[in-house]
Amino acid sequence: MAGLFKVAAEAEEDGGLLSDRIRNALTDEIASGTLVAGSALEEQQLADRFGASRTPVREALRQLAVSGLVEVRGRRGVVVARMTxxxxxxxxxxxxxxxxxxxxxxxxxxxxxxxxxxxxxxxxxxxxxxxxxxxxxxxxxxxxxxxxxxxxxxxxxxxxxxxxxxxxxxxxxxxxxxxxxxxxxxxxxxxxxxxxxxxxxxxxxxxxxxxxxxxxxxxxxxxxxxxxxxxxxxxxxx
Amino acid sequence: MAGLFKVAAEAEEDGGLLSDRIRNALTDEIASGTLVAGSALEEQQLADRFGASRTPVREALRQLAVSGLVEVRGRRGVVVARMTxxxxxxxxxxxxxxxxxxxxxxxxxxxxxxxxxxxxxxxxxxxxxxxxxxxxxxxxxxxxxxxxxxxxxxxxxxxxxxxxxxxxxxxxxxxxxxxxxxxxxxxxxxxxxxxxxxxxxxxxxxxxxxxxxxxxxxxxxxxxxxxxxxxxxxxxxx
DNA sequence: TTGTCAATTAGTGTATACGAAAAGCCATAA
DNA sequence: TTATGGCTTTTCGTATACACTAATTGACAA
Known part of the structure; x- marks a missing residue:
């Protein structure tokens, strides 16, 4: 179990940080509209999807929040920024x-x-x-x-x-x-x-x-x- | 009249998220020069200083990195962005x-x-x-x-x-x-x-x-x- | 029927544990 | 003396466990 994350990292031939890869993936999906504005981004769910744990997912989400791509509603989840x-x-x-x-x-x-x-x-x-x-x-x-x-x-x-x-x-x-x-x-x-x-x-x-x-x-x-x-x-x- | 944004209101509030408070504190210290450009920011050390664990410290640092205030040198620590x-x-x-x-x-x-x-x-x-x-x-x-x-x-x-x-x-x-x-x-x-x-x-x-x-x-x-x-x-x- | 309140629960925020990689260090050999 | 190789240490990146908050649901009373 412990050695599993190594496999996940190598699966994508990109030696880069997992949290960075998740951030980039999410950025693309938001910019392309794959992730609809206003939809909720649940941490565990994303973690499962990327084959990672919540920690790198959280870091990615927090970074996206700084750029304004997602909105962190304290203790109430993260949503794709819904622009008026x-x-x-x-x-x-x-x-x-x-x-x-x-x-x-x-x-x-x-x-x-x-x-x-x-x-x-x-x-x-x-x-x-x-x-x-x-x-x-x-x-x-x-x-x-x-x-x-x-x-x-x-x-x-x-x-x-x-x-x-x-x-x-x-x-x-x-x-x-x-x-x-x-x-x-x-x-x-x-x-x-x-x-x-x-x-x-x-x-x-x-x-x-x-x-x-x-x-x-x-x-x-x-x-x-x-x-x-x-x-x-x-x-x-x- | 000088209502400005919410910055002033949130300045000293304990109710907020720990990671947010750490981020704000670090922002101030970098902007004010208290933290000298180029100096290393060690996660555990910061965690001790703020009486928190590494997790919120990491989130704060990653957010600061997006704004360009600190520089993350993968697996080799975080330093205060040293501007030329x-x-x-x-x-x-x-x-x-x-x-x-x-x-x-x-x-x-x-x-x-x-x-x-x-x-x-x-x-x-x-x-x-x-x-x-x-x-x-x-x-x-x-x-x-x-x-x-x-x-x-x-x-x-x-x-x-x-x-x-x-x-x-x-x-x-x-x-x-x-x-x-x-x-x-x-x-x-x-x-x-x-x-x-x-x-x-x-x-x-x-x-x-x-x-x-x-x-x-x-x-x-x-x-x-x-x-x-x-x-x-x-x-x-x- | 509706409004209020308590118990449940789902999901976040934080702490801690652990493996891996880079930096430091010392010993040894050229 | 210096360079190099392996060992130790430090610190990062990730996983996992726990705590705590807020939304939800159901019951009960008006």
Whole structure:
């Protein structure tokens, strides 16, 4: 019995900490929507599922709580953070401002190499738009923005931006399926690229903010259509 | 009026969770510099100090790791995050941008009541400047900026800004002791207030950024004087 | 029927036990 | 003298046991 956990650790070829693996798994499941917002996360149940004990599960849950992905209701269990539409919009707005802030700095600081990489990346998205390939564009989009984060040459800011962005990943994919949002998204990228090319950080910043807010607006339409009915129900189901 | 968040209310409460109290205590000690950067945090030792077992201590440490206040070196202990001067400056720059972002939104959205509260708060700082009361001004400064966060009417953004700010609190107090930084700080606040009063968010934003960068510059002088020698040593002592 | 209260119970919060890995140390050999 | 190898020690990561809280359920009275 005592030697069992060693087997569990080796089963996943990842020598990393068990608690870290659980945290990563839960992060993915929450971000992807596999774990529905508001659902209860029972420690023993999760422990059984991961073939571990409650201890690493608890650590994972507590870490997720710091990032705001789950909500710890003292002595009453942990639930997947249930965002209100207002909070989601707040997060999108914040994300928009953060992206705007990053692209402004990036415009002033990016190296010629970084600029050419960004241009190349942007041009590669044309094909995805024409194919209307949501998944490919979603992946590209991530790269595009991360490329800008790096170009700020401020690693802390890049981490903060990445953190905010990752918390919205669950909603972002949805938004791309709205109408011809992909094409518009690329057009907006195009405008941002022009401002960057001219070294006009303030314009790039404004355009980026507008770009992100457009994405948020597309999502809001989706939320208004589909999430509203949920509001009538109890905050936390079982 | 200075209701702030619940932080003050929860400050000294025995009823809360033990792991939470330990986390808060450690946060304070790290932010205040009582726990020196780079020093090792041994679990059993901390458990003894808080009269608890290792379990809540571990949870606290893991949570602090998510915020970046401590560094977990797998199976080799936890140390207080040792920031390089570069990273500290990155954080200050990010903080400056975040504050600028907040004040811009706040300018457009604050209610007349919030505006008058901010004015009142600002005027109260005059006395502290004349008395050269660093502690009082430091406390006021915190309130001033938190007041602006709230006025964004975006709770998520306020939390993010607060998070970044709290991570710099250890360094901020130092900076205020540099020369006549307090007086200059208030003058800069004054200029920001004018822009807010005129409803000019972009100007308020630019002035706020300059204000924060001035504070960072004051700190850099301090760092160059006192922290540089440390760089010659090993990243982590023993 | 409904409201209140007590007993039950499910599930969290904390403590302790144990195996494993890394760090320290000493002895021994080149 | 120094380097290296194995042994000891320390401390971490995980498991498990216990304590305590709060939700739930059932009974009883109004």
């Amino acid at each position: 539409p207002e909070r989601i919009m707040d997060m999108f707005e914040t994300s928009a401002e953060v992206e705007a802030m990053c692209v402004r700095l990036a415009t002033y600081r990016m190296t010629p190499l970084e600029r050419s990489q960004l241009i190349e990346l942007h041009e590669s998205s044309q094909a995805m738009v024409e194919a209307n390939d949501v998944d490919a564009y979603d992946a590209f989009n991530r790269q595009f923005h991360e490329c800008i984060y790096r170009a700020t040459h401020n690693s802390f800011m890049a981490e903060q931006a990445q953190d905010v962005r990752s918390r919205l990943s669950a909603f972002r994919r949805t938004q791309l399926r709205q109408g011809d949002r992909i094409r518009k998204s690329r057009d907006e990228h195009e405008a941002i690229m022009h401002a960057i090319a001219e070294g006009d950080g303030d314009t790039a910043s404004r355009r980026m903010r507008a770009h992100m807010l457009n994405a948020a607006a597309a999502l809001r339409r989706y939320i208004d259509d589909r999430l509203k009915p949920v509001d009538g129900r109890e905050p936390y189901n079982t | 001067p570069e990273r500290i400056m990155d954080m200050f720059e990010t903080s400056a941008e975040v504050e600028a972002m907040c004040v811009r939104l706040a300018t457009y959205r604050m209610t007349p009541l919030e505006r008058s509260q901010l004015i009142e708060l600002h005027e109260s700082s005059q006395a502290m400047v004349e008395a050269n009361d660093v502690d009082a001004y430091d406390a006021f400064n915190r309130q001033f900026h938190e007041c602006i966060y709230r006025a964004t009417h975006n709770s998520f953004m306020a939390e993010q800004a607060q998070d970044v700010r709290s991570r710099l609190s250890a360094f901020r107090r130092t900076q205020l002791r540099q020369g006549d930084r307090i007086r200059k700080s208030r003058d800069e606040h004054e200029a920001i207030m004018h822009a807010i009063a005129e409803g000019d968010g972009d100007t308020a934003s630019r002035r706020m950024r300059a204000h924060m960068l001035n504070a960072a510059a004051a700190l850099r002088r301090y760092i160059d004087d006192r922290l540089k020698p440390v760089d010659g040593r090993e990243p982590y002592n023993t």
